[in-house]
Every structure is written in structure tokens, then in C-alpha cells.
Amino acid sequence: MARQRKKKKQTTRGKKDKIQQQQLEYDKDELQEQRKKDEILEAIQIQDLDKLRLLGRQPNGFVSNSLRRKVWPLLLHCPQWNKQNKKYYMPHKDEQQVLLDVARSLGTYPKGLSEKKKKKLQKELNHVIVQVLRKYPKLHYYQGFHDVCTVFLLLFESQEGASQLMGHVALFYLRDAMLESLEPILRELTLLDTLFRLEDEELHQFLQMTGVLPYYCLSWVITWFSHDLDDLPSIYQLFDVFLSSNPMMPLYASAALVMMHRDTILNHFSMDDPSTVHSYLSKLPQQRHLDVTRWIKWMVDLENKWNPLLVQKYGNVALDQVSSINTHHSLLFSTTSIYLSRQRHHHQQQQQYQQLLENNVEEWVTQACDVLTLPPLDRLPLNLDVIKSSKSINMIPPFLTYSSSPPWKMILVSAVGLGTAAILVAHRPDIISSWSY
Structure with a gap:
């Protein structure tokens, strides 16, 4: 009987130690996350883009959606993204394909989306894409561009803001996919x-x-x-x-x-x-x-x-x-x-x-x-002969x-x-x- 009580006591102590260890790890993670948030906020304050890029390439990135709404516009050089933007009315040749893709969108995320909310978001998504294409009519729409636009629309909850930001994503990041062919x-x-x-x-x-x-x-x-x-x-x-x-x-x-x-x-x-x-x-x-x-x-x-x-x-x-x-x-x-x-x-x-x-x-x-x-x-293709065969190169000359x-x-x-x-x-x-x- 005494042995059983001792064993039970040891089991109870082991569970408590495990809980305490988990709490310590949780507190440590919370502290690290708060420190990273502080670093991000400081970099935003002084607009240190190099520091923001460094933090963004770490696991958990910019930590929270509220911080992402501050950082992404800086990285895309759109600090005025939430200001009233000019609307464009000249139709783009790819708008019919956009309609077809938008009608199939928002089926996976966000979870638990009502049909009414889904229709509203699809209308906004169509506006985001069409405004990008009308503003930059030389862009060629491809199936999948609407997926990227969806993420921006869900994060910024603004069709005008998402359109402004996606314009720069299209020009500076996705441009090679938006030429006359793939x-x-x-x-x-x-x-x-x-x-x-x-x-x-x-x-x-x-x-x-x-x-x-x-x-x-x-x-x-x-x-x-x-x-x-x-x-x-x-x-x-x-x-x-x-x-x-x-x-x-x-x-x-x-x-x-x-x-x-x-x-x-x-x-x-x-x-x-x-x-x-x-x-x-x-x-x-x-x-x-x-x-x-x-x-x-x-x-x-x-x-x-x-x-x-x-x-x-x-x-x-x-x-x-x-x-x-x-x-x-x-x-x-x-x-x-x-x-x-x-x-x-x-x-x-x-x-x-x-x-x-x-x-x-x-x-x-x-x-x-x-x-x-x-x-x-x-x-024209890049001249590969002028590239040094060195792993120390970390920037395109x-x-x-x-x-x-x-x-x-x-x-x-x-x-x-x-x-x-x-x-x-x-x-x-x-x-x-x-x-x-």
C-alpha cells in the first residue's frame, strides 16, 4: 500500500513538473514573440526596410495580421495604400476570364464563409483584379493571379487598398508571369x-x-x-x-x-x-x-x-x-x-x-x-559570363x-x-x- 502511495505521489509530481515545463516554454515563446513585435514596430517607426525584410524571412514572419497591414505596404512602397484611389473604366481584354475565375474562388478559405459573405467578397475580388488590369493594361492576366489577390483582400479588408497593393505586386514580383506568355x-x-x-x-x-x-x-x-x-x-x-x-x-x-x-x-x-x-x-x-x-x-x-x-x-x-x-x-x-x-x-x-x-x-x-x-x-538574356562563380555573392550587381x-x-x-x-x-x-x- 505504501509503495502504491509513493508511486502515485511520484506520478502526480511528474505531471506537475511537465505542466510547469510546458508553462515555462509557453512563457519563453510569448517573450520571444513580444520581442519580435517590438523589433518590427521599431523598424516600422524608422522605416528600416532592411530590418523588416530580415524579420519577414524568419519563421512566423511579421507575427500578426495587424503588423502585416503596416509592413506589407512599406515593402511594396505603397504607404498611401488606404487613400482614395482613382478608378479606371477602360475595359481590359481579360476581364471575362477574371469573372470565370472569381466565380470559382473562396471555396477553400476562409473557413465557415456564408454564401452571402462569399458573394460580397467575390464582387470585391473582381474589382481588385479589374482595377489592376485597367490601371496597367499591358499586364496579361493568368489563372492564379486571383488567388494572390484573394489573400491581399482578406488581409486588408479593402478592395481599393488591395488593388493598389496588388498593382505593385504585379509589376515588381509577378511581372514575368504577366507577359504575353508563360x-x-x-x-x-x-x-x-x-x-x-x-x-x-x-x-x-x-x-x-x-x-x-x-x-x-x-x-x-x-x-x-x-x-x-x-x-x-x-x-x-x-x-x-x-x-x-x-x-x-x-x-x-x-x-x-x-x-x-x-x-x-x-x-x-x-x-x-x-x-x-x-x-x-x-x-x-x-x-x-x-x-x-x-x-x-x-x-x-x-x-x-x-x-x-x-x-x-x-x-x-x-x-x-x-x-x-x-x-x-x-x-x-x-x-x-x-x-x-x-x-x-x-x-x-x-x-x-x-x-x-x-x-x-x-x-x-x-x-x-x-x-x-x-x-x-x-x-535579352542575362550575360552569364560576367557572373563570378562565388558563393559570397549575395546581391545582383x-x-x-x-x-x-x-x-x-x-x-x-x-x-x-x-x-x-x-x-x-x-x-x-x-x-x-x-x-x-
Whole structure:
């Protein structure tokens, strides 16, 4: 009897110790989260964009939706996003397709949406997309753009604000997907194979022997995973990372997601069954209990190790010089310089620097719109010969000028499979529309 009482006492003490340990861990997490919130608020106050980008690339990103509503506009250079915006009335050629996609939207998240609320949001979503297209009529709408717009609309709860912000997302991040065809994006997807070769030769060889092409991740890249994930908080965290990074980050995220499941791929699938492998890969974002924290750390580490320039060089695949990936550094450099100058000067000169920033962003909007008007053969490939083979490079150098390479070199960087896929997508839009909405 005494032994039983002693055992019961030990069990009770063990449970108490476990509860206390859990409480200590919870308190520690709460303290870390509060410290990060304080860091974010301080960076917002002084508009330290470099610090915000650093914080956004960490797990849990900008922590809360209220902070995201403050940070995302800064990263997109839209501090006046909530002001009354001009409305545009000239119809865009793709508006009928927008209507079809919007009618199939908002079926996955947010959870528990009433039919009345859903119809209201769909109307607002249509307004967001149409205003972006009418404001920048050279943009070509693609199926999946509405998924990204949905996330912004749900977070900011303002169709006018979401439209303003999505305009800059389209021009500075998704521009390569909004040209006259998806060929630039399909070319970017071939760099996935390069990342596998650089990081995991065994996985790379398996996928090569299987013959699986990287088009299973097309929707991941052009929708920032918002089409394939059904957990809105996780999507917000991914958007924190993407908005804080080079526009190629969704490709790093794709590579990291596949490599996280490399053991399952290598041990449970056969090289002789490419269709099954392709099906498994395409559904990876829908895996239960997806560790988003680990995933974010993996993708950021991958980009830190192999920046976009090096991946293009080692893959011998040159993206366009004017691609959003290869011009992103210039936007970061110019706007960050203005913010730093603003911090160093007296408050009386703040208005002057705000005007300088606005003029700078307007110039970048104009240049982005100019890229949209370029014929495909005028969008010359990056000269890979000037890229140093050094892992220490962490920024695209400021020497991106048009190379003297003839336009036909653009064609040579594409493999037969890429060309086939580009033609297939161009003539068979049902391939993309077959995504389940």
C-alpha cells in the first residue's frame, strides 16, 4: 500500500513538473514573440526596410495580421495604400476570364464563409483584379493571379487598398508571369533542377531518371502557394517571406518543399512510374502536418547559399535581363537609399524625402510598364559570363545592361521539354484551368 502511495505521489509530481515545463516554454515563446513585435514596430517607426525584410524571412514572419497591414505596404512602397484611389473604366481584354475565375474562388478559405459573405467578397475580388488590369493594361492576366489577390483582400479588408497593393505586386514580383506568355516562368522552373543538383545529387539523379519535369510546381510559383495550401495563417507567413525576398523565392520554396520529402520520394517510388511521382510531388503542399517553420528556414537557407545569379550561372539558364528577378536589386537599392537618407535628416525635411521616394517609385512603375511593352526578342538574356562563380555573392550587381548577344540565344537556353510545355500551355489553357478550385 505504501509503495502504491509513493508511486502515485511520484506520478502526480511528474505531471506537475511537465505542466510547469510546458508553462515555462509557453512563457519563453510569448517573450520571444513580444520581442519580435517590438523589433518590427521599431523598424516600422524608422522605416528600416532592411530590418523588416530580415524579420519577414524568419519563421512566423511579421507575427500578426495587424503588423502585416503596416509592413506589407512599406515593402511594396505603397504607404498611401488606404487613400482614395482613382478608378479606371477602360475595359481590359481579360476581364471575362477574371469573372470565370472569381466565380470559382473562396471555396477553400476562409473557413465557415456564408454564401452571402462569399458573394460580397467575390464582387470585391473582381474589382481588385479589374482595377489592376485597367490601371496597367499591358499586364496579361493568368489563372492564379486571383488567388494572390484573394489573400491581399482578406488581409486588408479593402478592395481599393488591395488593388493598389496588388498593382505593385504585379509589376515588381509577378511581372514575368504577366507577359504575353508563360515562357519566362517555364524557363525559371528549369532552375529547380539546378537547385536539386547543387544541393541533393541523389534526389536530382532520381528525378532525372524518372523524367519528371518541374511543371508540377507551376501553380506553386505563380500563386505563391495560395492555390495549393488551405491554411490562411501559413499562407500569410509565406507571403511575409516572399515580399521580403527576391521574386525567385517561390522557386526556392518549391525546391525546399521537395527536398523536405526526399526520403519518401527515394524510398517509396519507382523511376519507372513517372506519373505517380508527378502526382505525389504536385500534392506536396497539401500534406497534413506540414512544418511551415522548418520549410521557411530551409528555403531561406537555400537562397542564402545559392542566390539567383549563381543558380542561373550553374544551370546555364539565363533569365531575361529585365525580368523581375534580375532587376529586383535595383529597386531595393534605390528605395533603401532614400529611406536611409530620410532617417539621417531633420524632421523638417521629411516631406522632401517622401516626395523623392514617391518620384522614385513612379519611375520604377514606368520602367516596369515599359518592360511589358517589349517584344519577346527584345528581352535579352542575362550575360552569364560576367557572373563570378562565388558563393559570397549575395546581391545582383549593378551592371545589368543589354548584352550584345543575338536574340536567338534566348531560344538556345530552353530545353526541348520547356519549348514543348510552353507551346502546350499556350494552346491548351485548360491545363491550367484544370486545377481544382
